[in-house]
Amino acid sequence: MTRNLRITNNKFIDQTSRISFKFDGKTLYGFKGDTLASALLANNIHLVGRSFKYHRPRGIMTCGSEEPNAILQVGNDPSMTEPNTRATEIELYEGLVASSQNCWPSVNFDMGAVNNFFSPIIPAAFYYKTFMWPTNFWKLYEYFIRKSAGLGKSPTEPDKDIYDHRYLHCDVLVVGGGISGIMAAKIAAKNNLNTVLIDDKNVLGGTTLFQQNECFKINNSYSNEWIKKEIETLNSLKNLTIKTRTSLAAYHNYNYLLARENLTDHLDLNEKKDKIRQRLWKIRAKKVIIATGAMERPLIFNNNDRPGIILSYSIKKYIDYYGVKCGQKISLFTNNDSAYETAISLSNSGVSVNSVVDIRDKTNSLIVNQVEKLGIKIHWKSTVVNTNGYKKINSIEIMKLSDDGTAVVGKKIKEECDCLGISGGWTPRVHLFTQAGGKLKFRDEDNVFLPDTTELDQISIGSCNGDFELDNVIKNSVNLTNKFLKINNNNYENLEIISSKEIEKKNIWLLPSNKHLGKTKSFLDFQNDSTANDVKLALREGFKSIEHVKRYTTTGMATDQGKLSNMHALGIIAETAGVKMGELGTTTFRPPYTPLTFGAIVGRNVGEFFDIIRKTPMHEWHIENKAEFENVGQWKRAWYYPIDNENMYEAVQRESKAARDSAGILDASTLGKIDIQGSDASEFLNRVYTNAWSKLEIGKCRYGLMLNEDGMVYDDGVTTRLSENHYLMTTTTGGAANVLSKLEDYLQTEWPELDVYLTSVTDHYGTISICGPNSKKILSKIIPDLILSDKDFPHMSFKNALIDNINCRVMRISFTGEHSYEINIQSSYAKSVWEKCFEAGKEFNITPYGTETMHLLRAEKGFIIAGQDTDGTMTPVDLHMDWIISKKKYDFIGKRSLYRSDTIREDRKQLVGLLTEDPNEILEEGAQVVAETNKQPVEMLGHVTSSYFSPNLNKSIALAVVKNGKKLKGQKMFVPMKNKIINVTVTDTVFLDKENKRLNA
Amino acid sequence: MFLINCPYCGERDQSEFSAGGEAHIERPKQPTELSDDQWAEYLFMRKNIKGVQFERWNHAHGCRKWFNMVRDTSNDKIHAVYKMGEKPPIK
Known part of the structure; x- marks a missing residue:
């Protein structure tokens, strides 16, 4: 580990167990408990990728799911490699292989970076504008554009991992295991509610877990110590299920939620084997408590994208949780109090803080005073106007803000640093709330969108509901949860809380610079490389709707869905257009919250489980006799039976000839069969078929045509009258399910007075069709006591018979025009009867034929x-x-339509x-x-x-x-x-x- | 994904159901006596309301019964379910 960027901190990281991993081909070391990002930072690696459009060097910027830059390719196996994964979310394991994306030949020397020099001529919508004409040249342009764009590489082979789906039902689902979520889950579970608490991290506790600061105390303990004890008590609660490493992906109507649980992603390569990788939970919750917290905002200023520029609270987490210094000489830049927490943490860990640049005039909150006591310089009413350093920041330039905040004044101060922490305030994570149809309201005082109204049984608590001070978070979370669950819990009533209060608030969406706006690069969307200038250009070009500006500039359209800087885009648009932010609204938050693997989405429904495969009782015989199969709906039907090297044409010609010359045998088991019984069965058939059925004799068959109400042919088939009130209807193979539904529909909704019962018996009977001039002789060998004369057993009639003492129905019906019989027998006997027919027909060269020959005949x-x-x-x-x-007939389905003008x-x-x-x-x-x-x-x-x-x-x-x-x-x-x-x-x-x-x- | 209260089975997931269009359109008892226009009115014309709508649903992967539902199409709130032939509980 270079330059000793680790401090001793064994609270969360096991610094005794070293793990080796590879990044861009180089072997590096980290510890158990690290994320890939923290391990890289400990190795002094900030530069991990190149930006999408200008190929600018980019470094790790956050410590969570909102990471825009550190999106890496993980794994090098052609079936397991995964693109666009966030280094900040990948737990380090032995044997991990990761590499940078969107750079060639390497992240350190990237040819695409020439784009940066041309950036003044690659503005928003550059591709739309430039490559629109001549229209038919697009095909040519596209090839090159696609080649230069893009992020990671898709795997080239099928995914070998196993994924799973499961259902989960609960009284209360708590999303987010920070301080609010922990308290809410505890309140719910203690009151006998079946409760589930999920969190996307490997441990509960949120940011409170590493908050060891004099300014934030609960009952005289540091808040991190207090939360640790709370977490310990959770384990004894019987009604509570805790799921860590589980990320809520989507929140749908009726409290239906999807969550992805990572089961093996954190395990060593050899431990992953044969285990389920991810499980998608389909959750139905009676009540949902959202406690997803808030995300820190960046600040938008010139060259705010250099490696080494990190959100200030992430720097705090890296030092307090992972024991990793993001730099040796760190500067902080903020518009609020939270960067001061970082300053204290760094200082406590022996990292020198150069200064804090604060855009506010001056403030006297508890925590700011503490920082001043530590002797850290604060530049009040100042802004960073520029940063220097190509692959890593090496200095910042600071200037005083004018009174109205729109310009900079005075002398430029240059400050050397190797890391800059930035904090632009906090954005409540309202994504889930709005996914489920909740409406937001805007709070002007600190420029946040907050949950307002919802139709569902859900609440938001804690900082995702706009509470940012520790005492408010605790008090309001408890009160809201009590009210929501209609219970009265007073466990948290008499807590003694010390919390620093933020007194001054100030926000400037786009910070001014001493350079002309057009000469600056102030990035809004780091992943899609769109700048404040791009958004302003879009507005100048006439785009007004936020949804249009988003699509035109692609701001917020990258894989991070603009989590980090959508607020600034909105702010700049509102400011430029002169409207209030609350009136402008937001773009739509769509699921999934973080990208889901396709594996998790499809679960076990892959390969042969992708769809149901229906096989006839004789399926094995067809396979043994080398049949080629055709998919008919979900059915596998024998298509043709090639002999030797016959192709389909040759086989079908032979089969068709044999069926007419002597005998053919067809597996017709897939035809839909509906058993119709009841005293009104004949009347029912009268109404659903075009022809008349009342006079059909028992033991006779009739062909029927079924129409839609619009008069168009819907289905056809032969129906047999088995007894007075008992019919067996056949339908086409593909139409079976739909015909049954349609008949049920009419029966239940239009003609409830009819005494008719419908049962699908398609799978209950196997159907063997024997046709051809010798079919009679073959049948007489199988059922010797059946009289087969045309007089006794004429065309379109049926007989009950016995084959080996098994009841069967024999219909003399024909779809080929030949003399032919259909034997319907209980499925379990169908294969043996089929084989019997085949044996008996051998002397007549009985030829099995498939669907293709049937169609030809x-x-x-x-x-x-x-x-x-x-x-x-x-x-x-x-x-x-x-x-x-x-x-x-007076009426039947579709009759009236047969004489419409059309x-x-x-x-x-x-x-x-x-x-x-x-x-x-x-x-x-x-x-x-x-x-x-x-x-x-x-x-x-x-x-x-x-x-x-x-x-x-x-x-x-x-x-x-x-x-x-x-x-x-x-x-x-x-x-x-x-x-x-x-x-x-x-x-x-x-x-x-x-x-x-x-x-x- | 809705949670639908089948009048015969109770609460079930939407994936078990299929929607069957507008409810309370009775098939004319004497179609032959209708003009082309009247028949077309029955055959083709359906409402597509933003707001409260009366619909037919079928518990296709359950009891296979048809029933009626009152649903607000603007927020998918189900106001009522009731059996075929019953009067809607809400106007």
């Missing part, structure tokens, strides 16, 4: 597939299915068949159909919906929807493709067996 017959040949704009009339619309138009798009001039030319599904080729722009008359080469007809066939199609039969039309125009003829939609002879073959 039905297209030969001109049967539609709802969702492929229809798209929610096709009526039954458009599909030549007038025959299925009952004329007698649906009775004759020139609607209608289903037609298409034959190509060259029978070997296969059209592409989705291709446009046109009537002429030499006119531009040509009218698109329709498109191809289904297209195949039919091996049974030995030619290409297609279905299409074409405007006025019904009247175009026999007409020549064109399908223009990229390289050619295909000549087609409009035909009937039925290509094969128009007389339906094969059904009874």
Whole structure:
């Protein structure tokens, strides 16, 4: 450790256990308990990154989640490396590897820094203005701009870590484990409320934990000693759950909150293995107490971004908590009392404080007097007008402020230093309060936005509610908590509190300099490199809304969401535009509060758990028989079964031929099945299908078409009447869930008088479809005692049967136009029956076929597939299915819409068949159909919906929807493709067996 | 994420529910007697209010029952839930 920047301090850091880590390739050492930032500072490393736009050297600036500069790449494994992590939040572990971002070749010598010299010509919105024209050159510009911009590198391989999600319910959730949160949690838990306290740090206590100062005492103890005892008593509370290293990411309506718990990020590399890395807690809290504290503000002055310029309270934490000196000769610059606490801490630890520069005229508070007693020089009514030092600050220039604070006067004083602590006051962390819809109010006296009204059961207490003095924090937090929880706790009533009071307050958003404004670099957003000048320029260019200025200048749009300096941007805008800050409002605070890993968001829902995979009972057989699978919704369906080296086309041709020549077997288990029972079942079907159902005999099947109320085809399928009041409806595979919901909807909301019960039985039955001229022979081998004659078991009828003493339902229905049967059997038996069918069919060369062949076979017959040949704009009339619309029925879903002015138009798009001039030319599904080729722009008359080469007809066939199609039969039309125009003829939609002879073959 | 008080099951997370649009639009008993305009009014026209709105909801991943909800769309406050066929408890 260089230059002895550590003091002996074993309170929080275990200075006996040394940890080695790597930063930018160099091996360094820190201690257990350090953050990466504190360890770097102990090694005298301030410069850790380059700024986004000008590539200016940047150093560690804070000690918490608001860090804008020290955002590093952690890890070098291609699957685990993580960009844009805040060094101030990373707990040091053995083997940690970190590196700087946005610099090349290195953080010390960065080529991109030339941008800094050009900075006068790279103002706000430079890219928008410069690269807007010529418009089509953007593609070219973008490549180079993207290359030069950007922060860390994404991992290139899948994340190997395990992430988890869990639910948590509680009476009271306390967010923030500082002094207010600890007291609130204790009050709640002691009163039998199931309480959860979370904090993003590894220990509770907030800033009070290291506040050892004569000016802040509770019951005659230093406040750090008092809080330590309070924390110890928490452990005995049964109703209290404490979660540290847990950061609240989002606060949604109805007190639904998301919190990320880091479980292994602080562990050594070898201890991390096989453990859950992060857990996302989904919290429902009856009541929420926000005690998230406040963030220190920077000051906005010329060259306020040099490495070595650190928020003053962070310097205090580094010395008091980590035992790390941020410098040997530290200057402080402030507009409030808190920098004086830092001065005392430094002085107590033997670090020399050059001076305190204070913009206020003079103040006599307890703590200021203490600093004066220590002999530290205070420059009253002064400001820092400039800082020097390229990679590390080496001096500051101080000047007196004019009476109105808008200019500097007198002589410039130069002061050498190696670190400058700055404090611009405090900003309450109201992020969570507003995420949940809370409205803010503005307090002029110290320029803070505070929680005002909320619809939710929540309160904010402590400094996030605007209490900054120790006695107020304690008194108000206790009172508010008591009132909020409707309890009366007097544990904290008689505390004797000593607290220094801030008497004078003064704020200047943009501090003046002796240089012209245009010649200064006063950074507002350190991460996105936007300056006070940029914001002023945006206002001059006419931007008025804060939301517009934000987007134009990108102020507050970096990964830190402008936590540090959004207030100053607002202040400068308000000042320049001459409006009150309270009226200007704020930009929207959006979750997550700090970035979440994608891993935490998706949890266990990765890989095969990303979505549910539904498999049919015969799935294993398909795998054994080398099926290729197709995803249909969540289902895995056998697509085709290639033999040897067949491609899909060859396999489908073979399967299609076999099914018509002899026998084919299809797994149809995925078709939706809805069991319908009740004394009004027939009436119900009458109302949901277009055709009539009352007269369907028991034991018969009927095809039904279901419309939407707008008259468009919604779904179709065969429904079987099993008994008087019992039907089995089948739906399309993809439509099953929606059809059931829709039917339930009508049943519950429109027709509650109907006695009908719907049950989804899709998964309960496996369905085996055997088709082809030999299907009858195969079935008779499996169920010998079933009489299969056309008279006893005609097309569109059903029989109960037994296979190996197991009940099954056999339907004689056909989607291929062939003589075919469907066996429905309890799922657990389906695979064995399937194998039995396959065995029995072997002598007939029974061929398993998949969905692709099924589609081809039905297209030969001109049967539609709802969702492929229809798209929610096709009526039954458009599909030549007038025959299925009952004329007698008074009403059914969609009936009235069938004679609206639009649906009775004759020139609607209608289903037609298409034959190509060259029978070997296969059209592409989705291709446009046109009537002429030499006119531009040509009218698109329709498109191809289904297209195949039919091996049974030995030619290409297609279905299409074409405007006025019904009247175009026999007409020549064109399908223009990229390289050619295909000549087609409009035909009937039925290509094969128009007389339906094969059904009874 | 809302906490919805299903009239049949009690308080459940919003992820168990699906929304079903405006409530209290009764399907006409005699659609054939309606003009195109009247039918279109039923079929297509829905309110989109900023403020208190009456909605249909379905406990899709629960009891699968449909019910009605009175919700303020400006702040997502649920003022009431009630069963299908019941009169709204609030005007």
